[in-house]
Every structure is written in C-alpha cells, then in structure tokens.
Amino acid sequence: MQVPNFILILGNRRNLIFRVSIVVIVGLFYVALHYSGNSAPEAEWVPITVDGSERTAETRYLKDKEREMTANFTDANMRKLTEFTSQKIAVTTMSTVNKTASSTASDVEKNVSAVPSEANILDEEPYDENVLTNSTLMALKAILGCKDKDFFPETLQRGEYWVLKNYVRANHGPVQCYETITATTHCGFEFLDNLVPLVERWMAPISLAIHAPGTDMLPSVNSIRYLRDCSGHDLVQQFVTFHIFFSNKHIPENIPNADELLKTPYDCALPAPYAVNSSSTYKEKMNLLYPVNVGRNIARAAALTHFLLPLDIELYPSPFLVPQFLNMIARNEPPLSTSNKPRVFPLSLFEIDKQYSPPQTKLELQGMLKNKTAIPFHKYVCPTCHNIPRGNEWMAKPETPLMEVFYVGKREKKYSHWEPIFIGTHADAYYDDRLSWEGKKDKMTQAYIFCAKDYEFMILSNAFLVHKPGIKYYKANPKRDKYAAKQGSFVNNVIKKELKKIFGSKPGCVL
Numbered sequence: 001m002q003v004p005n006f007i008l009i010l011g012n013r014r015n016l017i018f019r020v021s022i023v024v025i026v027g028l029f030y031v032a033l034h035y036s037g038n039s040a041p042e043a044e045w046v047p048i049t050v051d052g053s054e055r056t057a058e059t060r061y062l063k064d065k066e067r068e069m070t071a072n073f074t075d076a077n078m079r080k081l082t083e084f085t086s087q088k089i090a091v092t093t094m095s096t097v098n099k100t101a102s103s104t105a106s107d108v109e110k111n112v113s114a115v116p117s118e119a120n121i122l123d124e125e126p127y128d129e130n131v132l133t134n135s136t137l138m139a140l141k142a143i144l145g146c147k148d149k150d151f152f153p154e155t156l157q158r159g160e161y162w163v164l165k166n167y168v169r170a171n172h173g174p175v176q177c178y179e180t181i182t183a184t185t186h187c188g189f190e191f192l193d194n195l196v197p198l199v200e201r202w203m204a205p206i207s208l209a210i211h212a213p214g215t216d217m218l219p220s221v222n223s224i225r226y227l228r229d230c231s232g233h234d235l236v237q238q239f240v241t242f243h244i245f246f247s248n249k250h251i252p253e254n255i256p257n258a259d260e261l262l263k264t265p266y267d268c269a270l271p272a273p274y275a276v277n278s279s280s281t282y283k284e285k286m287n288l289l290y291p292v293n294v295g296r297n298i299a300r301a302a303a304l305t306h307f308l309l310p311l312d313i314e315l316y317p318s319p320f321l322v323p324q325f326l327n328m329i330a331r332n333e334p335p336l337s338t339s340n341k342p343r344v345f346p347l348s349l350f351e352i353d354k355q356y357s358p359p360q361t362k363l364e365l366q367g368m369l370k371n372k373t374a375i376p377f378h379k380y381v382c383p384t385c386h387n388i389p390r391g392n393e394w395m396a397k398p399e400t401p402l403m404e405v406f407y408v409g410k411r412e413k414k415y416s417h418w419e420p421i422f423i424g425t426h427a428d429a430y431y432d433d434r435l436s437w438e439g440k441k442d443k444m445t446q447a448y449i450f451c452a453k454d455y456e457f458m459i460l461s462n463a464f465l466v467h468k469p470g471i472k473y474y475k476a477n478p479k480r481d482k483y484a485a486k487q488g489s490f491v492n493n494v495i496k497k498e499l500k501k502i503f504g505s506k507p508g509c510v511l
C-alpha cells in the first residue's frame with residue numbers, strides 16, 4: 001500500500017525532476033560532443049549550476065537520483081532527449097533584489113532588509129510553488145534572519161532523562177536554517193511502521209526522538225537499521241535523524257556505538273523489528289508512562305531549521321507542504337506582511353477509512369469527505385479538541401492556486417480547547433516535560449501560553465494532515481482515565497498557577 005503511494009508522489013514530482021534533468025542532459029550532451037568515443041561519461045561529469053534549487057536538502061536528494069539515472073545515457077538516448085533542450089533551458093539568473101520590505105513580521109522574522117518583490121520571484125517561469133528557487137531562498141534568508149545550528153552527536157540530560165541527541169544522523173549533512181522545514185516527532189519503537197509513509201510525504205528533514213528504556217533499546221536500534229537499510233529507498237537515510245532517550249531509572253544494559261552499528265548492513269530477510277504486539281514492550285511490561293512531551297521537546301530542540309512542524313508520528317502531512325509553505329513565506333503577502341503578532345500556522349486534520357491511502361491534494365480530500373471515507377480528526381473521540389475555527393468553510397473552499405493564509409484565528413471562546421497542530425519556530429513555548437501521554441491534556445499548557453501571548457493562528461489554505469488510515473471511535477480506557485484524573489488535577493492545581501504567574505492571566509485563556 002505504501003509503495004504505490006510513493007510512486008504517486010514521485011509522479012507529482014515529474015515537473016521538478018524534468019527541470020533538473022534538462023540541465024543534467026544538457027551537461028551530458030556537451031560532454032558527449034567533446035569527448036565522443038569516451039565510454040565513461042560519468043568520469044567527465046561537468047557540474048552545472050542552475051537556479052540554485054539544488055541547494056535545498058530535498059532537491060539535492062532528487063538531483064543525486066537524477067545524476068544516477070542519467071549517468072548511463074548513450075549517445076542515442078541523448079540525441080532523443082536533446083529535443084527538449086531547445087525548449088526552456090533553465091538557467092535563470094537571480095533576480096535583482098530591489099524592494100525594501102515594508103512588512104513587519106513576527107518577533108523572530110522581523111529584520112527584513114531586502115525582499116524580492118513578487119514580480120521578481122515570478123520572473124523565473126514557470127512559477128512552480130513546489131520548487132524553491134535561488135531568489136526564494138535569498139528572500140527567506142533575509143526575512144527569517146535565522147542562525148544555522150551545529151549537527152553533531154551529544155549525550156545530554158533533560159530532567160530525569162538521558163538523551164542521546166543525534167544518535168544516528170540523516171545523511172543530508174549541514175542544513176541552512178531557512179532552506180527547509182523539520183518535522184519533529186517522537187515514539188516508542190513499536191510505532192516506527194509510520195516512519196516510511198511520513199518521510200515519503202514530507203521529503204524533508206525529520207527529527208525523531210525514540211523512547212527506549214531498558215530492553216526496548218535493542219529493538220529500537222535494530223528498527224533504525226532496518227528502516228535505513230530495508231525500506232526500498234534511501235529516504236530514511238537521507239532525511240531522518242534519530243535521538244534516543246530513557247529515564248535514569250531504566251538505563252539499557254547495552255548502548256551500542258552508532259557508527260559501529262551502521263557498518264554492518266541489516267539483514268532485510270528478518271522481520272521488521274518494530275512489528276511487535278505493543279503490550280510486549282519493556283515500557284508496557286514495566287508499566288511505565290510515555291513521556292510524550294520529553295520526546296516532543298528533544299526532537300524539537302535538535303531541529304536544524306527555523307521552521308518546525310511538531311507532529312505525532314501517525315500524522316502524515318500533505319505532499320509538497322515544505323516548498324509550498326516556504327514560497328508563501330517568501331512572497332510575504334498580507335496578512336503575513338501586515339501583522340506583527342507572534343504566529344503559528346495550523347494545519348487541518350483528518351482521519352480516513354483504513355482501506356484508503358491518504359489523499360494527495362485538498363481536492364482529493366474533499367472528494368473523500370463528501371463520501372465519508374474521510375472525516376474531521378477525532379470526530380468520534382473529542383470533536384471540540386480539533387475543531388479549527390471556520391473548519392467547515394475550510395473544507396468547502398476549493399484549493400487555492402498557491403498556498404495562503406485561509407483565516408487568522410485565536411484560541412479563545414468556542415475554540416478555547418483547541419489543540420492545534422501547526423508549523424512554528426524555535427521561539428514558541430516548549431511542551432511541559434512533566435506531562436505524560438496517558439494523563440492527557442499534554443499540549444494544553446503550550447496552548448495556554450499562546451493564548452496569553454496573543455498568538456495568531458494563521459490557518460493554511462491547502463495544507464492538511466491525515467492520521468494513519470483507520471477511523472477512531474471513543475473507547476473507554478480505565479487505566480488511562482485514572483492517570484488523566486491525576487494529571488488533570490496536577491495541571492489545575494500546580495501548572496495553572498505557575499503559568500499565570502509567569503505569563504499572566506488573560507480573559508478567555510483557559511487551561
């Protein structure tokens with residue numbers, strides 16, 4: 001079910017691959033003309049710079065693939081393909097930056113010295129919002145003014161937890177903070193079946209914290225190896241950085257050295273190490289709680305980019321979200337350019353019938369909503385938790401030609417219990433490390449802080465998340481209810497007081 005999905009995504013990328021291939025092919029053709037008779041074209045590789053789109057992590061990856069694919073071209077093949085070169089040869093020069101932005105962005109995105117006008121961005125025809133061009137990247141660099149981060153392994157402590165940060169790093173190498181977005185997520189190894197569908201749709205860096213107490217360490221490590229070596233493609237190697245964490249009361253007996261470990265390829269004939277009955281994990285046997293916010297915070301703190309999408313691992317984003325979102329930021333149109341409040345960018349959430357694959361576009365999603373193979377997230381579990389402002393209007397509104405802000409909402413009144421999932425930045429409040437998944441309300445303290453700080457929720461027009469296929473119904477869980485009662489009173493009696501002291505109380509902000 002996942003493989004056709006991936007092919008579909010690649011199919012959608014034809015446009016991008018096509019643009020890159022023209023350049024590669026022109027290069028090869030040149031080589032062939034000058035070195036005809038030379039039978040090793042790859043030895044004569046002439047690097048060609050195009051519009052700089054190869055600088056994004058995603059495109060670097062696609063371009064490497066393209067190189068591999070074209071390295072074997074024969075003269076005959078090339079002759080056929082040079083027909084294309086008489087068409088557009090994508091050598092776009094960077095548009096001259098000539099506009100001083102009048103906009104005020106959020107605190108973090110403030111000091112804009114030079115932003116290309118929309119017209120400049122549109123110079124590079126055809127405008128494809130699924131591609132990040134050099135001038136878009138330059139605009140992002142100027143708008144965001146962010147700092148690049150180091151990318152090396154570290155062993156740290158976070159409260160009672162030990163953290164092996166960057167335990168296994170993605171192969172993408174150093175990342176410029178403005179060039180892409182990091183999805184930050186967390187899980188126990190038994191949920192790692194979600195990683196491949198997630199990376200296939202995201203196609204950008206993922207920072208993943210795995211909770212691996214005691215004997216959960218070995219299957220966690222083997223799952224990492226399996227996912228890197230046996231997924232049928234190298235997206236996991238390319239994009240996913242793994243962190244490991246465990247309580248100081250449950251330190252694994254054996255902590256393998258990651259470099260040593262990765263030297264031996266995993267035996268892909270073995271079953272996936274994460275395919276286990278979830279009640280068989282060390283965590284379950286020892287009756288441990290899942291420290292959901294510790295995982296969320298570790299993954300977020302390690303992200304290399306300015307923008308982040310904190311996700312639970314079973315939520316799959318709509319394809320092309322990264323370039324579509326960054327192009328929107330670079331265009332810097334109202335309300336982005338006119339509001340100077342802190343902001344985050346919520347995504348609409350859906351569940352789908354388990355016989356279906358997640359929709360690729362809003363149009364397809366709307367078809368599924370119509371025939372009820374898709375429904376709003378947690379409709380049958382906790383409808384008010386994920387009710388987004390103007391949700392019905394969002395669902396009815398056709399896909400916009402480019403990504404834009406659909407509506408600027410607040411977390412108040414009818415939406416005061418809203419638990420938005422959003423693209424944010426490192427400037428946003430962290431989640432409270434003390435709250436467990438079992439105890440529920442684990443994201444509410446962050447949402448309260450947003451309300452107190454008067455955040456704007458800029459809901460995105462075309463972006464959505466789909467939960468791993470399968471519609472959820474409310475099921476009583478007495479064990480969880482017990483923890484929920486306990487955690488609920490902790491939030492009310494302790495955390496609420498803390499937050500009011502630190503962030504102040506504001507009418508309409510509830511916890």
Ligand SMILES: *[C@@H]1O[C@H](CO)[C@@H](O)[C@H](O)[C@H]1NC(C)=O
Pocket residue numbers: 068069072
């Ligand atoms: C290129 O050709 C070699 C030898 O014919 C083959 O082993 C290799 O798989 C080919 N590569 C691609 C990407 O097709």
Ligand SMILES: *[C@@H]1O[C@H](CO)[C@@H](O)[C@H](O)[C@H]1NC(C)=O
Pocket residue numbers: 049050051052092093094134
């Ligand atoms: C792309 O941007 C870089 C700056 O990071 C610049 O050095 C390079 O010349 C640009 N490429 C083109 C084709 O404009």
Ligand SMILES: *[C@@H]1O[C@H](CO)[C@@H](O)[C@H](O)[C@H]1NC(C)=O
Pocket residue numbers: 098
């Ligand atoms: C920017 O462009 C305008 C009109 O296109 C021109 O009049 C102006 O001199 C330019 N400014 C700079 C700094 O180049």
Ligand SMILES: *[C@@H]1O[C@H](CO)[C@@H](O)[C@H](O)[C@H]1NC(C)=O
Pocket residue numbers: 110111112113
């Ligand atoms: C923005 O940058 C300019 C020059 O780099 C500097 O003079 C100015 O003080 C900065 N403004 C803010 C608000 O940081």
Ligand SMILES: *[C@@H]1O[C@H](CO)[C@@H](O)[C@H](O)[C@H]1NC(C)=O
Pocket residue numbers: 277278279280
């Ligand atoms: C998982 O294990 C538990 C207890 O050992 C058992 O009750 C349950 O049926 C198992 N679930 C599956 C799907 O095998």
Ligand SMILES: *[C@@H]1O[C@H](CO)[C@@H](O)[C@H](O)[C@H]1NC(C)=O
Pocket residue numbers: 364367368371373
């Ligand atoms: C529901 O709609 C989707 C999208 O239009 C379509 O792919 C699917 O086959 C439909 N299913 C049913 C049961 O009508």
